Amino acid sequence: MTASVIEQPRSGAATFSYWWDKVGIFAVLILMCVVMAFLAPNFLSVDNAVNVARAVSINAILAAGMTMIILTGGIDLSVGSTLAVAGVAGVLLATSGAPGPIAILGGIAAGALAGLINGAFVAWLALPAFIVTLGSMTYLRGTAYSLLDGQPLVASDLAYRGIGNGAVAGIPTPVVVMVVVYVVFWFLLERTRFGRHVYAVGGNIEAARLAGINTKRVLLLVYTIAGAAAGLAGIIFSARVLSAQPTAGTNYELDAIAAVVLGGTALAGGRGRVLGTLVGALIIGVLSNGLVLMNVPFFYQLIIKGVVIVLAVTLDSLRQFGRKG
Amino acid sequence: MTASVIEQPRSGAATFSYWWDKVGIFAVLILMCVVMAFLAPNFLSVDNAVNVARAVSINAILAAGMTMIILTGGIDLSVGSTLAVAGVAGVLLATSGAPGPIAILGGIAAGALAGLINGAFVAWLALPAFIVTLGSMTYLRGTAYSLLDGQPLVASDLAYRGIGNGAVAGIPTPVVVMVVVYVVFWFLLERTRFGRHVYAVGGNIEAARLAGINTKRVLLLVYTIAGAAAGLAGIIFSARVLSAQPTAGTNYELDAIAAVVLGGTALAGGRGRVLGTLVGALIIGVLSNGLVLMNVPFFYQLIIKGVVIVLAVTLDSLRQFGRKG
Amino acid sequence: MSAIEPLLSVQGISKRFGATQALSNVSFDVRPGEVHALMGENGAGKSTLMKIISGNYTPDEGEIRIGGVPTVLSSPRDAMAAGVGIIHQELNTLPEMTVAENLAIGSEPVNGLGVLDRRRMVREAREKLDRVGATRIDPRRPIGTLSVGMQQMVEIARAVAEDVKVLVLDEPTAALSMSESERLFELINEMRDKGMGLIYISHRMEEVWELADRVTVFRDGKLVGTREMRDPDVKVTPNDIVRMMVGRDVEDLYGHREPHTGGVRLTVEGLTGPGGIGPVDFEVHGGEIVGVAGLIGAGRTEVARLIYGADRRTGGTVVLDDRPVSTRDPREAVAQGIGMLPESRKDQALFLDMSVRDNTAMSTLKQFSPGGVIQFAKMKQAVAGVFEKLRVKAASQMVDSRSLSGGNQQKLVLGRLMLEHPALMILDEPTRGVDIGAKSEIYRIINDIAASGTAVLVISSDLPEVLGISDRILVMRGGQLVGELDGPSATEEQVMEFATGVLADDTPRNM
Amino acid sequence: ACTNGDETKPNAGGSGGGGGKVTKVGLMLQDISNPFFAAMQTGMQEEAKAQGFEVNVQDGRQDLGTQNDQIDAFISQGVQLILLNAVDSEGIGSAVARAQAAGIVVVAVDVDATGADAAVTTDNVLAGKQACEALVAKIGGKGNILFIEGTPTTAPQDRVKGCEEVITANPDVKIVARQAGKNDRASGLALATDMLTANKDVQGIFAINDPEGLGADLAIQQASRTGITVVGVDGSPEAVKALEDPKSNFWATPAQDPAGMAKKAYEVGKGIVEGNKPAERITLLEPTLVTRDDVKDYKGW
Numbered sequence A, B: 001m002t003a004s005v006i007e008q009p010r011s012g013a014a015t016f017s018y019w020w021d022k023v024g025i026f027a028v029l030i031l032m033c034v035v036m037a038f039l040a041p042n043f044l045s046v047d048n049a050v051n052v053a054r055a056v057s058i059n060a061i062l063a064a065g066m067t068m069i070i071l072t073g074g075i076d077l078s079v080g081s082t083l084a085v086a087g088v089a090g091v092l093l094a095t096s097g098a099p100g101p102i103a104i105l106g107g108i109a110a111g112a113l114a115g116l117i118n119g120a121f122v123a124w125l126a127l128p129a130f131i132v133t134l135g136s137m138t139y140l141r142g143t144a145y146s147l148l149d150g151q152p153l154v155a156s157d158l159a160y161r162g163i164g165n166g167a168v169a170g171i172p173t174p175v176v177v178m179v180v181v182y183v184v185f186w187f188l189l190e191r192t193r194f195g196r197h198v199y200a201v202g203g204n205i206e207a208a209r210l211a212g213i214n215t216k217r218v219l220l221l222v223y224t225i226a227g228a229a230a231g232l233a234g235i236i237f238s239a240r241v242l243s244a245q246p247t248a249g250t251n252y253e254l255d256a257i258a259a260v261v262l263g264g265t266a267l268a269g270g271r272g273r274v275l276g277t278l279v280g281a282l283i284i285g286v287l288s289n290g291l292v293l294m295n296v297p298f299f300y301q302l303i304i305k306g307v308v309i310v311l312a313v314t315l316d317s318l319r320q321f322g323r324k325g
Numbered sequence C: 001m002s003a004i005e006p007l008l009s010v011q012g013i014s015k016r017f018g019a020t021q022a023l024s025n026v027s028f029d030v031r032p033g034e035v036h037a038l039m040g041e042n043g044a045g046k047s048t049l050m051k052i053i054s055g056n057y058t059p060d061e062g063e064i065r066i067g068g069v070p071t072v073l074s075s076p077r078d079a080m081a082a083g084v085g086i087i088h089q090e091l092n093t094l095p096e097m098t099v100a101e102n103l104a105i106g107s108e109p110v111n112g113l114g115v116l117d118r119r120r121m122v123r124e125a126r127e128k129l130d131r132v133g134a135t136r137i138d139p140r141r142p143i144g145t146l147s148v149g150m151q152q153m154v155e156i157a158r159a160v161a162e163d164v165k166v167l168v169l170d171e172p173t174a175a176l177s178m179s180e181s182e183r184l185f186e187l188i189n190e191m192r193d194k195g196m197g198l199i200y201i202s203h204r205m206e207e208v209w210e211l212a213d214r215v216t217v218f219r220d221g222k223l224v225g226t227r228e229m230r231d232p233d234v235k236v237t238p239n240d241i242v243r244m245m246v247g248r249d250v251e252d253l254y255g256h257r258e259p260h261t262g263g264v265r266l267t268v269e270g271l272t273g274p275g276g277i278g279p280v281d282f283e284v285h286g287g288e289i290v291g292v293a294g295l296i297g298a299g300r301t302e303v304a305r306l307i308y309g310a311d312r313r314t315g316g317t318v319v320l321d322d323r324p325v326s327t328r329d330p331r332e333a334v335a336q337g338i339g340m341l342p343e344s345r346k347d348q349a350l351f352l353d354m355s356v357r358d359n360t361a362m363s364t365l366k367q368f369s370p371g372g373v374i375q376f377a378k379m380k381q382a383v384a385g386v387f388e389k390l391r392v393k394a395a396s397q398m399v400d401s402r403s404l405s406g407g408n409q410q411k412l413v414l415g416r417l418m419l420e421h422p423a424l425m426i427l428d429e430p431t432r433g434v435d436i437g438a439k440s441e442i443y444r445i446i447n448d449i450a451a452s453g454t455a456v457l458v459i460s461s462d463l464p465e466v467l468g469i470s471d472r473i474l475v476m477r478g479g480q481l482v483g484e485l486d487g488p489s490a491t492e493e494q495v496m497e498f499a500t501g502v503l504a505d506d507t508p509r510n511m
Numbered sequence D: 001a002c003t004n005g006d007e008t009k010p011n012a013g014g015s016g017g018g019g020g021k022v023t024k025v026g027l028m029l030q031d032i033s034n035p036f037f038a039a040m041q042t043g044m045q046e047e048a049k050a051q052g053f054e055v056n057v058q059d060g061r062q063d064l065g066t067q068n069d070q071i072d073a074f075i076s077q078g079v080q081l082i083l084l085n086a087v088d089s090e091g092i093g094s095a096v097a098r099a100q101a102a103g104i105v106v107v108a109v110d111v112d113a114t115g116a117d118a119a120v121t122t123d124n125v126l127a128g129k130q131a132c133e134a135l136v137a138k139i140g141g142k143g144n145i146l147f148i149e150g151t152p153t154t155a156p157q158d159r160v161k162g163c164e165e166v167i168t169a170n171p172d173v174k175i176v177a178r179q180a181g182k183n184d185r186a187s188g189l190a191l192a193t194d195m196l197t198a199n200k201d202v203q204g205i206f207a208i209n210d211p212e213g214l215g216a217d218l219a220i221q222q223a224s225r226t227g228i229t230v231v232g233v234d235g236s237p238e239a240v241k242a243l244e245d246p247k248s249n250f251w252a253t254p255a256q257d258p259a260g261m262a263k264k265a266y267e268v269g270k271g272i273v274e275g276n277k278p279a280e281r282i283t284l285l286e287p288t289l290v291t292r293d294d295v296k297d298y299k300g301w
């Protein structure tokens, strides 16, 4: 055959692996829900579903930004600290009289600024994201403390309390915000030029540069957007607890990264989907919720969570073997 | 043969950058010591030097194992939890009547086992080390708690208390142990075939495999050795605090990684030196010590530490620019 | 068939990758003291079979016999132990390690105490390098700082130094220029004379003609046939082989060109770069194809990268269509109408985990995304257009570029450039690893592009190619332009004289 | 536009209408790895066994977000009573309101919580006061002391406040350095080691809890320093051991009764569910100082 453009029909095997590729981790989520439905009292109730969604929302929003960063081949250990700084900024603004929307924007801007600084080091100095954000995780935490002089700041009538505790048509506002964030991120990553550039930078940064992509700008934008997402998460957090907490978000980066990886995004960059991350975040959320409902002592919860994380990526990797072999 | 390959002689610049490559971060350490000598009361005293060395020893031992893992292109987030499990194992053995050396070996073995399990997932299933050790960090922490039923176990007359609190010829035992560990790691990495294989696996695992290296065995060994090092650190920790603490080592992985990266080892693997890591650990130790001596409030300590980490790698990267240009 | 027991034979091998049947039921062998050439279009399954023989892949079906004994090879180590060595198609070096360490990897010399003997390592490296004629590569230098061609020489040195009975060479000369290739051929002949079995894969017909005792052709994962090359009774012609490979004749490989050179489009004056490149001065006219020849390390790639802005210029001017181009970054070069196909597709051009569609459109996404939002239908149509022209073989536009064969990957990158419609197109080794059918298509396309008025600069280590397609040939040596020849009338000898700086009548090339 | 409606409005009748029965209790602790809270857990589990109700214990791991989610899970689970040991007394307020809106009685334990129906707490300010009074008395009313504080949560901060009151009242006692640890032995040891190096003239150390204090005690021993008195807070079993150990520099600890506190909170909560509100919203339990001199009379947790 003298080969021309052959759109070979998608074979059965390809369709299956294509399908499994998309739903693999989703199947794990469903499985987990089924197990919990049997084992955990009241797991299957509307109230509890709402609880899970609300509990997941903050991690899911962090993880959306984290997905974008990991897609570029980076990582952001500072999201938890950024969340704290943004919450502090939001509460400080609100308590000093700013109207709700301004305080919200202020918090998001604080997060974006923190992300921008990370991005500058990663993009311009080509420093490893891991160490840059390890540093910023530390100094941002210090900043959150020092802004509050080490004390939580309570604001019972926070101007933007609704974003943490309100509801829209019965759905908690944080959940609504989370859905909006995912729609935006999905659109950015899957439907825009910027999204293609994100994947390209993560896939092969040298090739991206030679293809004429402004890789520095892409990285800068990605870290800034992720910072803004962490800022938004910080605003929601502060609204939920009606206060600025300097310790807010401690260790949240690990849950966010776990959600991203469970969702099938490769840590090496260039490969993954933001909707997978949402599923990953839900897996973690369902697991935490179910274990509490089942009254499992907390140290067994840790053991189970750790084992489930490893098993879930194992399952996921077997799927990829299937694709290769 | 008609002219084929042209060799460029090693230029003076190459020699300089070679030299800077070796001492660069060491210069940062010296600088920091000079600054501290001026600012921190009693910084320049034998007592304090001993304190710094003793305080650094645990992180340095963890970081030695971490260096080996990072050289293979991996990472180990579970070292802190491994430290806790090993300390618990050691104290439980000792309090149940085992002689000191047996308890010490038991703790190290517990660490090695934890590392072996990490290694198995990384080597055989080719899972990303980040997520495997994120999982094991969680389940090992749970294990440490559950072995103690959640409570610290105090053992004031611990059989092996000397390894934490003793001294050999005036030098604290933990420092002696640390030095021995570094000599062993240096020898393994620089002077043995195994060491070359570690670098090869981190440099290009596919090339290493095609060259006939048993990459799976190398990975398995590396994680086991690093686990054993974390186990040793756990034994020292438990001897220092004369108790088994389920929360021991929380977040220590970050300090260990920071030491490795400050020491010039590339997170991507294949490039770095274990002695650099020792310098990196000392930088962190001197900084922490100096800030406490100066009685800096802890949230400013966080800010300073974070900024110093970022600046130090920036300095280091400028050195590498020098090497390229 | 003959009394000679093959050193290695495979029977009924099949291998499937997801939806792709890479090999179906093929049998193949290599005898002692022969060079068995393996040919076929890109994606025919040659490398896959070699990876099976060298223990890198395990076959789905079939049997491998080594010295007549059925053998299971489950890792490269097994294959080495069984005496099978391989030079892979893609470089497999450890860039951070020195040349000596790379050469020793897997068999590092140790002293009696098990401690590494670095001095011996360097000494042995020196010997291995000298053996393949790479006398001036410093074994203590990190291999990542060497050019692709030199790294390939190191790989060859490593493979031939091993104690092997069967050596596979998967396109070893793709990154080499003539003199290195010549030395390699001498080595191959020596090994054949020693009774080794060699499997040689190449898309360069003249090399196969020079070396092969037998030629086997694959197509679409199936065996088409084997021809004896040294049989005086049966005269095999290159066209016979080509027909077996592509199912048709490829006449006039380089195509017909009406030289329709227009005015000057590119002027390079006093261009200098780091590492002793330049000053370089030359012009390229619209519609002209200028070939750049030279040995490896001559600085051809470097000049291209300086023009494109991939590296920083240290001096000189570049003028395109009377506008000075200030390219500090490839982004600006693309915007100003310069397109470049980089030397190493895997490292510098491809996004292996992205779809072939995204790969192809990556430099021109703006065309398909007014306001930043991608119009997929438009993009699909444009990509389908270039795929049609280039005859890209891909399961669909949505498969990862990783799944394409090397030649098809090369076409994909060329397709990316075509979508850019550049005023100046720089092609660095455009047909490296491309099969003969695809080569002729690429030449046709280059001709078409030039015919549309584009200025084309082609860097190539494949001398017949440079001679075949260029209107004018520039020759580089040691970072300088040392000669200029008229394309249609130039000879290999003339080019080599400039390239080596030696009057060369002692290097005859038989075709 | 997305902030209409407010989930946290308590329902009209307030929570715990009365006449209910307690079958399921949720106990939320800020950090079970601290023996103090672990003792609370044990006490509560014993009580549950004795009285025949179900108790679900959750660890907040020092994270307010986690505690928020745990309250929501308790709501789904349908507990009647939540015994809440909050990471932050005010930050938990909105979650408390959600629980109450679902008809659950919330009793704060050890740390008061905004909006809780009742609270059973130790007077942490008093505990800090007692500790430092003992310290100041021991060092003879003058000298230099070190502060080893804790995480920025209510209880440690109240103790610091109490101690500061005593120091202010004793102008001859000076705080020469203060650092914040992580409420555990290791950070007490590490911080005290460096603080002692910087300050050669030190007579006393105040630590916000026993683990930090005992870590500081180890630091003194390792530095071979003498004449330094250490006080902690809690009256934990390890502190008792130290008080009995002649080598130790540990001098005093205001003891609390964590198990007793949890049981008391359960009683109060049960009362509210059954319709008997306590007279005072806050039940304050006073700590009792235990020193080296009277440790033999202390029965411990």
Ligand SMILES: Nc1ncnc2c1ncn2[C@@H]1O[C@H](COP(=O)(O)OP(=O)(O)OP(=O)(O)O)[C@@H](O)[C@H]1O
Pocket (backbone or CB within 6 Å): C017, C018, C020, C021, C022, C040, C041, C042, C043, C044, C045, C046, C047, C048, C049, C089, C402, C403, C404, C405, C406, C407, C408, C433, C435
């Ligand atoms: N790892 C892989 N995953 C999926 N498909 C693969 C893989 N390796 C090879 N293939 C497919 O198998 C077929 C044979 O590829 P192979 O590399 O053997 O071709 P080749 O004959 O060596 O081609 P070339 O001349 O371009 O090197 C191609 O269709 C290729 O796309």
Ligand SMILES: Nc1ncnc2c1ncn2[C@@H]1O[C@H](COP(=O)(O)OP(=O)(O)OP(=O)(O)O)[C@@H](O)[C@H]1O
Pocket (backbone or CB within 6 Å): B005, B006, B007, B008, C145, C146, C147, C148, C149, C150, C175, C275, C294, C295, C296, C297, C298, C299, C300, C301, C302, C303, C343, C461
């Ligand atoms: N003597 C040398 N030793 C090692 N590396 C060299 C030497 N000379 C040049 N190089 C490097 O190798 C590359 C070779 O230069 P360049 O790629 O421009 O040459 P080329 O003519 O295109 O040859 P090639 O066919 O190898 O690409 C450059 O990046 C240069 O830094």
Ligand SMILES: [Mg+2]
Pocket (backbone or CB within 6 Å): C046, C047, C048, C089, C170, C406
């Ligand atoms: Mg091939």
Ligand SMILES: [Mg+2]
Pocket (backbone or CB within 6 Å): C300, C301, C302, C343, C428
């Ligand atoms: Mg080149």
